[in-house]
Amino acid sequence: MSTAELTATTPQHDQDHHAEGHDHPEWLAHHFESPQQQTSAAKLGVWLFLAQEVLFFAGLFAAYAVYRANHPEVFLNAHHYLNPTLGAFNTIVLLASSLAVAWGVRAAQLNDQKTLLWTHIFTLACAGMFMGVKAVEYMYKLYEGLYWAGRYAPDPEVQFGVIQHNLVWTVFWCMVIGVATMGFGWKQKSGPKPGRGWISFSVGAVIASAGAGIVIANGIQAYEVESHMSQHVAAAHGEAELEGLEGIAAAEAIDKAAEAHPVDEHAAEGAEAAPEGEAAEHAPEAPAPAPRVEGEVNAGNFFSIYFAMTGVHALHIIGGILAILWIVGRIGRGDFGPHYFDPVEGVGLYWHLVDLVWIFLFPLLYLIH
Amino acid sequence: MIAHTSKPLVSGETGRRVEIPEGPSYLTGGGLMSWAFTLDHKRIGVMYLCGILGFFLIGGLLAILIRLELWNPAADLLAFGQGADATARAEIAKNNFNQVFTLHGAIMVFLFIIPSIPAALGNFVVPIMVGAKDVAFPRLNLASFHLYFVGACFFIAALLTTGLDTGWTFYTPYSVTTTGPVVLATMGVFILGFSSIFTGLNFIVTINTMRPRGMTWFRMPLFLWSIYATSIIQVLATPVLAITLLLLMTERMLGIGIFDSARGGDPVLFQHFFWFYSHPAVYIMILPAMGVISEVIPTFSRKHIFGYRFIAYSSIAIALIGFLVWGHHMFTSGQSALATAIFSFLTFAVAIPSAIKVFNWLATMYKGSIHFNTPMCYAISFMALFTIGGLTGLPLGALATDIHLHDTYFVVAHFHYVMMGGTLISFLAALFYWWPKLFGRMYNERFGQLSAIIVFIGFNLTFFTQFILGVKGMPRRYASYEGSDAFPVTPELLETFTTLHRISTVGALILGAGLFIAAGTLIASLWYGRKAPANPWGAATLEWKCCSPPTQQNFEVNPIMGPPYVYDDIKYDPAIDGYYEVVPDRTTKPMQDPV
Numbered sequence: 001m002s003t004a005e006l007t008a009t010t011p012q013h014d015q016d017h018h019a020e021g022h023d024h025p026e027w028l029a030h031h032f033e034s035p036q037q038q039t040s041a042a043k044l045g046v047w048l049f050l051a052q053e054v055l056f057f058a059g060l061f062a063a064y065a066v067y068r069a070n071h072p073e074v075f076l077n078a079h080h081y082l083n084p085t086l087g088a089f090n091t092i093v094l095l096a097s098s099l100a101v102a103w104g105v106r107a108a109q110l111n112d113q114k115t116l117l118w119t120h121i122f123t124l125a126c127a128g129m130f131m132g133v134k135a136v137e138y139m140y141k142l143y144e145g146l147y148w149a150g151r152y153a154p155d156p157e158v159q160f161g162v163i164q165h166n167l168v169w170t171v172f173w174c175m176v177i178g179v180a181t182m183g184f185g186w187k188q189k190s191g192p193k194p195g196r197g198w199i200s201f202s203v204g205a206v207i208a209s210a211g212a213g214i215v216i217a218n219g220i221q222a223y224e225v226e227s228h229m230s231q232h233v234a235a236a237h238g239e240a241e242l243e244g245l246e247g248i249a250a251a252e253a254i255d256k257a258a259e260a261h262p263v264d265e266h267a268a269e270g271a272e273a274a275p276e277g278e279a280a281e282h283a284p285e286a287p288a289p290a291p292r293v294e295g296e297v298n299a300g301n302f303f304s305i306y307f308a309m310t311g312v313h314a315l316h317i318i319g320g321i322l323a324i325l326w327i328v329g330r331i332g333r334g335d336f337g338p339h340y341f342d343p344v345e346g347v348g349l350y351w352h353l354v355d356l357v358w359i360f361l362f363p364l365l366y367l368i369h
Numbered sequence: 370m371i372a373h374t375s376k377p378l379v380s381g382e383t384g385r386r387v388e389i390p391e392g393p394s395y396l397t398g399g400g401l402m403s404w405a406f407t408l409d410h411k412r413i414g415v416m417y418l419c420g421i422l423g424f425f426l427i428g429g430l431l432a433i434l435i436r437l438e439l440w441n442p443a444a445d446l447l448a449f450g451q452g453a454d455a456t457a458r459a460e461i462a463k464n465n466f467n468q469v470f471t472l473h474g475a476i477m478v479f480l481f482i483i484p485s486i487p488a489a490l491g492n493f494v495v496p497i498m499v500g501a502k503d504v505a506f507p508r509l510n511l512a513s514f515h516l517y518f519v520g521a522c523f524f525i526a527a528l529l530t531t532g533l534d535t536g537w538t539f540y541t542p543y544s545v546t547t548t549g550p551v552v553l554a555t556m557g558v559f560i561l562g563f564s565s566i567f568t569g570l571n572f573i574v575t576i577n578t579m580r581p582r583g584m585t586w587f588r589m590p591l592f593l594w595s596i597y598a599t600s601i602i603q604v605l606a607t608p609v610l611a612i613t614l615l616l617l618m619t620e621r622m623l624g625i626g627i628f629d630s631a632r633g634g635d636p637v638l639f640q641h642f643f644w645f646y647s648h649p650a651v652y653i654m655i656l657p658a659m660g661v662i663s664e665v666i667p668t669f670s671r672k673h674i675f676g677y678r679f680i681a682y683s684s685i686a687i688a689l690i691g692f693l694v695w696g697h698h699m700f701t702s703g704q705s706a707l708a709t710a711i712f713s714f715l716t717f718a719v720a721i722p723s724a725i726k727v728f729n730w731l732a733t734m735y736k737g738s739i740h741f742n743t744p745m746c747y748a749i750s751f752m753a754l755f756t757i758g759g760l761t762g763l764p765l766g767a768l769a770t771d772i773h774l775h776d777t778y779f780v781v782a783h784f785h786y787v788m789m790g791g792t793l794i795s796f797l798a799a800l801f802y803w804w805p806k807l808f809g810r811m812y813n814e815r816f817g818q819l820s821a822i823i824v825f826i827g828f829n830l831t832f833f834t835q836f837i838l839g840v841k842g843m844p845r846r847y848a849s850y851e852g853s854d855a856f857p858v859t860p861e862l863l864e865t866f867t868t869l870h871r872i873s874t875v876g877a878l879i880l881g882a883g884l885f886i887a888a889g890t891l892i893a894s895l896w897y898g899r900k901a902p903a904n905p906w907g908a909a910t911l912e913w914k915c916c917s918p919p920t921q922q923n924f925e926v927n928p929i930m931g932p933p934y935v936y937d938d939i940k941y942d943p944a945i946d947g948y949y950e951v952v953p954d955r956t957t958k959p960m961q962d963p964v
Contacts, residue, residue, distance in 0.1 A: 055605050
């Protein structure tokens with residue numbers, strides 16, 4: 001057929017990817033005809049990637065919905081073990097980082113290299129802080145024996161002294177390593193490879209702010225333990241004196257007594273026997289624990305979903321950190337400007353999605369009433 | 370610029386003959402490393418093709434083992450000389466049988482059918498069809514091939530460690546408690562899933578942003594429509610399987626207790642999640658196949674495709690409705706009655722767009738000038754087998770009949786008619802159709818046609834008998850059909866079972882022979898085949914407007930973009946035994962598809 005409607009492919013007889021003689025800027029891939037085409041392709045690609053990410057998380061949200069619909073009482077009880085203050089703090093941290101990323105895209109459009117760079121470093125620091133807070137939350141959960149279903153063995157007699165001691169050292173090393181890496185990067189950035197220098201500096205910033213996050217989270221957690229006695233400990237001691245929650249706390253106390261037995265049928269199965277699993281050795285002076293019913297749903301199943309959701313989300317945060325580090329390196333090299341910032345925008349969009357997932361996770365897990 | 374010379378026109382009309390310049394083929398140059406790290410979509414497609422065909426061979430041999438085991442009612446063949454005690458041997462044979470059908474299913478689904486047409490041939494054809502130099506993200510394309518390779522390695526590891534006996538569906542709670550390498554296999558599928566997602570993402574972006582001017586949505590070849598629909602499913606459904614398998618792995622390794630009923634988990638939730646991907650996955654398998662048929666039928670009927678828009682929209686409709694029918698795999702799993710009724714209704718709804726396609730292909734052939742080349746033989750075979758496969762889906766989608774037919778050989782026959790009679794036959798049609806473009810050689814047409822006929826006969830012998838077996842109550846996944854307390858078999862029934870199983874086994878061997886003839890025909894062409902012209906079939910889509918095999922850049926000169934199914938100006942030249950395009954001496958011709 002023969003309407004002479006031509007494709008715009010430029011004839012090229014040399015196999016060179018960046019053929020001389022036609023004005024392909026360096027950042028324009030050889031198989032695109034124009035910067036506009038490349039940008040629209042990149043944007044569509046990122047959005048599709050985000051679509052598959054949404055579906056990836058959708059499985060977890062569906063599991064949450066099914067379990068919460070079938071066992072609302074389990075969720076209502078279990079969420080008291082989570083600390084909404086920490087969750088809220090993390091929400092604010094991530095929102096701030098999202099703002100910074102969006103600001104960074106704007107800076108790229110205006111060719112404001114300094115703002116572009118520092119917004120991204122700020123984002124990385126926020127990500128590090130988020131992970132620090134998450135680490136503290138996980139430490140407390142696991143220390144109290146609040147594992148997922150297969151290992152759920154809450155320890156009502158838990159003493160927080162050891163965990164505080166461990167965290168002090170963690171913070172110390174985070175700070176030392178983080179600040180040292182930042183210093184190294186700061187020196188390196190004036191060398192021949194400024195991009196690498198900024199990457200080192202940012203890695204240091206992530207580690208140091210993770211340390212800061214641990215300090216803050218631990219402070220909040222310790223304060224709450226001091227002031228309120230964490231509810232389930234209170235419940236286990238039979239001192240359910242929490243405003244308006246006596247009934248629930250008492251119910252928990254009974255639950256807990258019933259569940260103070262680790263499920264060891266599966267302990268040997270495929271997993272290394274974890275020492276924390278032994279936590280339930282310190283049997284409470286509560287009434288003799290009833291044997292756990294095979295297949296029943298208890299707070300452990302809430303923690304299964306909690307760990308699955310927050311764990312997969314944390315993996316996405318780590319992925320985001322790596323992606324933003326790559327962006328920081330390229331910013332340091334001076335790759336981006338008003339004509340080309342597709343990667344900045346793409347990674348920014350991904351980061352917004354990670355933030356958005358957390359915006360959903362926070363109320364679903366921490367604010368059940 | 371249109372290159373043209375003063376070569377004579379054959380059929381006497383006036384006009385210019387479009388010459389297609391030859392260039393260095395994409396196959397030339399570079400060693401192993403330049404292949405392994407190439408960004409060229411054609412090389413990636415060829416590497417996919419090698420991997421996929423290798424796994425097809427493994428999966429096929431496993432299928433032959435299944436059929437041979439079922440030759441006799443007792444479980445005997447797969448004991449591999451383990452001692453003399455009959456009971457112990459039967460036990461071993463049954464265990465091995467479980468592993469053989471599991472690996473057959475998993476390898477065929479995840480390593481062969483899903484990537485077959487999209488990843489291997491799609492990678493090769495899609496960019497050329499849109500007149501582009503490459504897919505939108507060549508590096509991502511290479512990454513997806515590397516992921517395929519890594520996922521395949523996990524599968525090979527699972528195959529070599531043996532003991533994977535969950536069935537390809539990995540249903541909990543059995544998959545949590547069995548001792549086989551479930552984590553290895555699911556990790557493999559997890560990785561392959563991302564390979565599939567990236568391929569789909571690439572195709573959507575390529576088709577959306579890289580079409581040449583003049584190629585509107587409704588001037589695209591229908592293969593691109595079906596690949597587009599497929600890619601939507603790949604991007605949106607595969608991540609659900611990914612998270613499901615991730616949870617299954619944590620279930621096995623840590624005991625997370627979401628799917629394992631012993632820990633308060635919900636096994637039916639696993640089935641919902643699994644089929645939320647794996648039902649759309651069967652549309653990932655069949656839609657590209659339908660796209661191939663939509664290319665082959667008009668080309669060999671020398672006639673414009675009938676009902677272009679209906680075929681295009683039905684691809685999208687199948688993709689969308691396909692997302693809403695996963696529950697029909699679980700009619701007997703204790704869903705609510707309302708849910709089963711809704712899923713049943715939606716399942717029937719999928720039949721409509723599928724039938725639209727079949728009728729449009731038939732209408733395309735009507736009064737066409739039909740050439741029975743090998744791809745066309747396979748395409749006609751596809752239409753017959755796919756129709757049987759599709760129609761037998763309806764009794765399975767209807768609630769009352771499914772209760773009887775669920776988990777019998779009727780199901781096995783149904784999905785083999787669609788997956789093999791549909792996708793595999795279409796894959797072969799596509800392979801023969803694009804082979805001259807892929808490797809620049811013509812195969813022996815007679816042997817090709819012979820292979821199509823033998824495959825058709827062998828296939829029907831193998832699987833039509835299984836419909837009868839299923840209706841008679843033969844359950845799937847049984848190594849022996851001697852009968853037991855749980856599965857009583859009368860002597861007459863045993864005789865029927867045995868006869869039908871033996872016919873099926875003979876059919877499988879015939880089918881295997883047909884496939885080997887097809888493989889031999891294609892491989893022999895690489896050495897003995899005539900050099901292929903740029904357009905051996907007289908097709909009008911863009912991939913036939915570059916030389917065979919294409920150069921690295923695909924097009925040395927700009928191809929002429931026209932409607933993909935108009936053959937008026939494509940003329941036969943006996944000198945090259947191929948077709949060429951004429952730009953006629955007329956000033957205007959409205960660029961419109963005949964409606």
